[in-house]
Amino acid sequence: MPWLLKAEPDSRIVKGVDVKYTIDDLEDEQVGHWEGIRNHEARKNLLAMKEGDRAFFYRSNCKQPAIVGTMTIDKEAYEDHFAKDPKHPYYDAKHTGKWVMVDVRYQSHLQPILLSELRENPKLKDMALLKRSRLSVTPVTDDEFDEILAMAGVNPEKPDQEASEAESGEETKSESPGNGTKKD
DNA sequence: GCCAACGTTGGC
DNA sequence: GCCAACGTTGGC
Incomplete structure (x- = not known):
């Protein structure tokens, strides 16, 4: 099952540590830890994740909250040791x-x-993100996932295109690159 | 176990 | 900065 995970792109200092995290940060490190989830329902969702599951990176608590990228689950749930560290923000x-x-x-x-x-x-009216706005880890249905990829101008059947499209940037910056399915 | 008070998340 | 939604706490 696909997922959606929220992170804050703006600097916010908690116990002297900046908790901001962006899709660019994740790109830099390639594999990132998703620590600090302190809500039982979000925890339940983390435990349900399977290696290889697709997920959206969502930026929250900022001027323009949005889905900004995709990632996959690289390692299934394991103990968040930051919860044990009295000096850590989490x-x-x-x-x-x-x-x-x-x-x-x-x-x-x-x-x-x-x-x-x-x-x-x-x-997308039933999306967990929209119905449970405060939950930071939410499930996404396959249909919702593909619909959102389509909104981003990505062909879900050629997911390898999304990387090249978004990265090269230039040729595909237009609003709806060839998908005539936009509602309105 | 109910519920009021309070704290946090996160959009606006 | 405001506030709605909602989770948590604690008195009873």
Whole structure:
């Protein structure tokens, strides 16, 4: 099952540590830890992730909240040791040892799909992201995933195109590159 | 176990 | 900065 994971692109200092994390950061490191999830339902979703699952990178708590890239689950849920470190921003004195994290692997940048655009698409009206706005790890259906890729101008049947399209940037910056399916 | 008070998330 | 949604806490 595909997933959506939120991260904050703007600097925010928690216990002296900047918690910002962007799709560019993930691209730089290729494989990143998704630590700091401190909500039971989000935890349940982390535990349900399987290696190889597709996921969206969502930027939240910023001017233009949006889906900005894709990644895959690289390592299934394991103990989030940051919960045990009293000096860490994600320390949780109460639930030490029960929280988990996954590793994610960078796949591609997408032309950002704004939250407002997601809301406008009737095919996405049941998205967990929209219904459970405060949940930072949500499931995405296969149909929703493909629909969003289409909104980003990516052919879901040729996912290898998405990397080259988004990276080379130049030739595919137009609004709807050849998909005549845009509603309105 | 109910619910009011309070804290946090995150869009606007 | 405001506030709606919603999770958590604690009194009873």
